[in-house]
Amino acid sequence: MERKEILKQFKKDKDNLINILHALQNNNPQNYLDLGNLKEVAIYLNITYSHVYGVASYYTMFSLKPRGKYIVRVCNSPVCNMEKSTEIIKEIKDLLLIDEDETTNDKKFTLELSECLGRCDTAPGMMINEDVIGNLNTENLKSIFEKYK
Ligand code: FES
Incomplete structure (x- = not known):
């Protein structure tokens, strides 16, 4: 599924940040969030890139590098x-x-x-x-x- 289609499934509410990151990571066959994902989420939710990056890098359930199936x-x-x-x-x-x-x-x-x-x-x-x-x-x-x- 395209990144934009995934984003459209969520209201533009910053409380949805973690759920959006989960959906994007689950959609990636390499089980990770690339930096393009993070930038687009920041724009979509109208929050800073550093905030999105901070959340994605804080939780161990998210990965910023490719992983296995x-x-x-x-x-x-x-x-x-x-x-x-x-x-x-x-x-x-x-x-x-x-x-x-x-x-x-x-x-x-x-x-x-x-x-x-x-x-x-x-x-x-x-x-x-x-x-x-x-x-x-x-x-x-x-x-x-x-x-x-
Ligand atoms: S210590 Fe609880 S599942 Fe391993």
Whole structure:
């Protein structure tokens, strides 16, 4: 969908800034906001570019650089740490051959670490885009990632 069509879905109200940024990022197959997006949002909402840039760069859910089709967010908070999430993170890095904040060569996966996902009862956990996946262990990771290939 064209950028202008997305903007038209929202009233010209600065309270819509975050929702507009989400819609633009979700519309981008590389899962990020380019600077052209930010400039156009500033014009559309009649607010400063620096305000839009500040919001887009403050929230970790937004990215200003291209990412993979799937964003893998592995919980790195205390409960998951106690359930060996550091081993899970290392295993995912080995499986995808990338480090944190990197994207696989085929542009499929970007690995990010995350704060608590609110699913401590199934720790350790991660999200792949909108899917929350718990009870991770070094044995089930490979089959989980196979589903997204
Ligand atoms: S600490 Fe990992 S989901 Fe809560």
